[in-house]
Amino acid sequence: MELAFATKSLRQLCESTAKAKKVLGEEVAEMLKRRLADLRAAEYVNDLVVGKPHAFDDTNGEKFSVNLCDDFCIIFRANHTPPPLTECSKINWSKVSRIHILQIGNKHDK
Numbered sequence: 382m383e384l385a386f387a388t389k390s391l392r393q394l395c396e397s398t399a400k401a402k403k404v405l406g407e408e409v410a411e412m413l414k415r416r417l418a419d420l421r422a423a424e425y426v427n428d429l430v431v432g433k434p435h436a437f438d439d440t441n442g443e444k445f446s447v448n449l450c451d452d453f454c455i456i457f458r459a460n461h462t463p464p465p466l467t468e469c470s471k472i473n474w475s476k477v478s479r480i481h482i483l484q485i486g487n488k489h490d491k
Contacts, residue, residue, distance in 0.1 A: 382423050383479040385460050394485060405453065405485070412449040413485060420447070420455075420480070427475040436474055443472045444483070457482045 386392035394401055395417055401410035416432055423429050432447035432454075446454045457480040459465070465476035 382420050382425070383460070384417070384420060385479070385481045387481065387483045391482060391485065395482065406451075409449055409451055409453050412453075413455070416447055416449055416455055424478060425475055426459075426477045426480065436472065445474065445480070449485075452487050453485065454487075455482060456484045456486070 384395075386395065394404060395413065398410060398414060401413055404410075405413065419429060419431060426434070426445060429447060432449065434445065434447045436443060436445050438444075442458065444456055444458050446456050448454045459472050459474075459477045460479040460481040461477065465473040467473045
């Protein structure tokens with residue numbers, strides 16, 4: 382899967398183990414590294430099997446969440462223009478191969 386990041390600092394957090402450990406702590410940083418590898422290895426979002434992957438809706442549209450640990454998760458959206466849709470006009474996550482990571486944070490703050 383192809384990854385993009387909402388901000389430069391989020392990209393740096395995801396690409397620098399040292400920065401991730403400093404900001405998130407060692408355990409969360411290690412799990413972030415693993416989940417990013419899982420995301421890159423998957424062809425489509427629905428190929429993800431670890432981290433309790435699930436779609437959800439918020440005021441800004443459909444998003445997807447993958448758990449890390451200690452109540453942290455990765456939140457992203459489809460990064461296709463236009464996004465693949467189901468017959469019900471929802472994101473067809475089984476065809477999403479490009480994502481835009483929006484945040485790494487507490488899953489209760491979605």
